[in-house]
Amino acid sequence: MSAVLAESHQAGSDPVAIERTGNAGRASGIELLASIAGQELLLTPAALAFLAGMHRRFEAIRQARLAARLERQAAFDAGALPDFRQDTAAIRAGDWKIATLPAALLDRRVEITGPVDPKTVINALNSGANCYMADFEDSTSPTWANLLAGQRALRKAVAGTLDWMAPDGSKHYTLKPAEQQAVLMVRPRGWHLDEKHLCVDGQPISASLFDLGLFAFHNAQALAAADRGPYFYLPKLQSMEEAVLWNEVLDHIETTLGLAAGQIRVTVLIETLPAVFEMDEILHALQSRIAGLNCGRWDYVFSYLKTFRLHRDKVLPERGQVTMTQPFLRSYCDLLVQTCHRRGAHAMGGMAAQIPISGDAQANDAALAKVRADKLREVIAGHDGTWVAHPALIPLAREVFDERMPTPHQQHVLREDVLVIRDDLIKPSLGTITRAGFENNVEVCVRYLAAWLDGNGCVPIHWLMEDAATAEIARTQLWQWLHAADAGRDALHLADGTEIDFGLLDRALIGLPSKLADRINLPGASRINEAIGMLDRLCHADTLEEFLTLPAYKRLD
Structure with a gap:
């Protein structure tokens, strides 16, 4: 059902009035192309005007950044290879640091990730992990119902009122006290995705702006008051310029919502091959608000494949053989740790995708041994924390990091032994395809x-x-x-x-x-x-x- 919002709508009791978006006179260009029960509680006139203001300000820049991606990929398809940029050499050589980290993000040794349905949100916040990344991106199918259910669940979680009853009434899930919960971090969808259900001036809004903007509109002030953010993970960046765009968006949100400059903190996933050559530049572009970089290993492998899709000498073996001990992936992780610690940022490790194997103790033990070896590799390399996909892996990951990392993080491990050149980062794995x-x-x-x-x-x-x-x-x-x-x-x-x-x-x-x-x-x-x-x-x-x-x-x- 389509509903065009006239500019005469009032914000009522919404936390930010339409007038504060600076777009009160242009609210009529907003069109919703879907309708589910209760969506008006999230998509208030003020919230929609806030989102429309971001679209009108940043959409042209987003499209320019996406066009730059295509131009770069065309060069790779023609035989070019990614490399460190000559025009930003001064940034890489400079002696600068990111802003001091907030207390809530000093110790991130175990982070859990997962979708944004109410049950998962409760279990993740209660899991005993240091942080929970609520994921609107790779682990959420972006149906309109899923997206709004996720926003509703996170809004209730921030307010401390979220609960969930099993459909058969057998179990009631509630949140632990706030001081016992994981620190909430939210990952919006990437720059390349649209949100087709909300159009502004005839164009679909960026999915990134929809996910992050709607969450910030409803929760940023409460999180800031509690010294808990808001904190975000930013996915699939490919360049410094894309980081600059994010920084401008976040500056705009802080100004519009009345937050202190630098209140919003972000961690950037280095999960594209082009981005690994611009890690210093990305940290510099977000210098006042970045908290760290993350080894997004699976997307990184995907990006390697996509970047070199027409390079016969860069074909990788089957997925199971492309492990983090392969030279090009080990070089990527080592360089990330070195770069982050030089700048005072956290270097976060990657995902353990294993889940407990029921009914087969031997297979389960073998799977857990792989997780242990992977987390041991990360902590020895100097990572400040790691990811797990299942709550049952949290004690194992914590045990490994506690044993080797008695301090909140390892930024003192500078990895001055690391010397990574371009060819180290693009060397393909050896292996087979069975x-x-x-x-x-x-x-x-x-x-x-x-x-x-x-x-x-x-x-x-x-x-x-x-x-x-x-x-x-x-x-x-x-x-x-x-x-x-x-x-x-x-x-x-x-x-x-x-x-x-x-x-x-x-x-x-x-x-x-x-x-x-x-x-x-x-x-x-x-x-x-x-x-x-x-x-x-x-x-x-x-x-x-x-x-x-x-x-x-x-x-x-």
């Missing part, structure tokens, strides 16, 4: 996409918590392997000698429904065939789709 690895990519991508289309963005598959980033690895690898023979190049082969061609893909796709037939309770089971069709089209396309979620989003709502 038949099982190929078929696992097909299964993971189809099952995740089916669940995502059905409204579930965080899906356990083979005892790993899969999200959009891991599905993107599977999808992009399939495309690259299948198109490796383009332009007269030799086809790739499986480890058993089988040529990787579209017949191999067809057989995997045709066999998948029968393979999953006895699992009628799979998330998204009713949309498996739709997901198979989408993956088939995406793999056959002459050009790699930039993000899986772009065509998939058209099918939501």
Whole structure:
């Protein structure tokens, strides 16, 4: 249902009046293209005017930044390689620091991430982790209902009133006292995504501005009063200029909402290959408000694949062999730690995607051993904290960091031994592509996409918590392997000698429904065939789709 808001609407008891957005006279350009019960409590006239003001101020700049991404990728497709920028050498050489960190962000040794449904929000805040990243991005399918339910849950969580009752009434979930909760951090969707359900002057608003702006509008003042933020994670940045845009957005929000300058603090995920060459520059662009950088390992692998999609000498082996001990990933992590600690910022480790394996103690022990080894690698490297996907992994991760990191963080570990050059960051992994690895990519991508289309963005598959980033690895690898023979190049082969061609893909796709037939309770089971069709089209396309979620989003709502 469409509802055009006239400029005569009043803010009523909303925390910020329409007039404070500076757009009172232009509120009539706002159009909602969806309607669910209760949305008017979040999307008040004042909130909509606030969002519209950000769109009108920043949309043209966002589009320019997205166009710059395409230009850079075109250069990579033509054979160029990413490298450190010559025009910003003075920033990298300079002796500067970021602003002093707030007390709530000094100790971040264990962070848990997950979607924004009420039950998950309660469990994550109560989990015993230091921080909880409420994720509107890779682990949330952005249906209109999901987005507004997430905003509503987080608003109640900030107010301390969030609870959730199991549908059968068997369990009632409530929040622990505020002092026992994890510090809340929110990740909005990336710059490349639109929010199609809200249009301003005939254009869809940026999903980034919608997610972050709506949360800030309703919660920033309460969080600031409690010395708890607001704090955000910023995803998928590719350049210093994109960080500059974020800084301008956050300055605008602080001014509009009456917050102190620098009140909003952010952590940036270094999860694209171009961004790893601009870490100093990103820290500098957000110098007054950044708290750290994070090794977003799965998106980083996806970005490596996408950046080098036409570079035959940069083809990676199957996903299971691309571990953080591979040289190009180890160099990425070491450089991130060195860069952050030189500037007084936290260097956050990556995600442990394992989930407890019930009914198989031996397999569960093996999975936990992998988690322990991964967290030990991170703390030895100098990371100041790490991520887990499941509450059951928090004690293990905490034990590893407590043993090796008795201080709140490791910024004193300067890693002056690290000397990373361009070629260290782009050297491909050695390994193979097995038949099982190929078929696992097909299964993971189809099952995740089916669940995502059905409204579930965080899906356990083979005892790993899969999200959009891991599905993107599977999808992009399939495309690259299948198109490796383009332009007269030799086809790739499986480890058993089988040529990787579209017949191999067809057989995997045709066999998948029968393979999953006895699992009628799979998330998204009713949309498996739709997901198979989408993956088939995406793999056959002459050009790699930039993000899986772009065509998939058209099918939501």
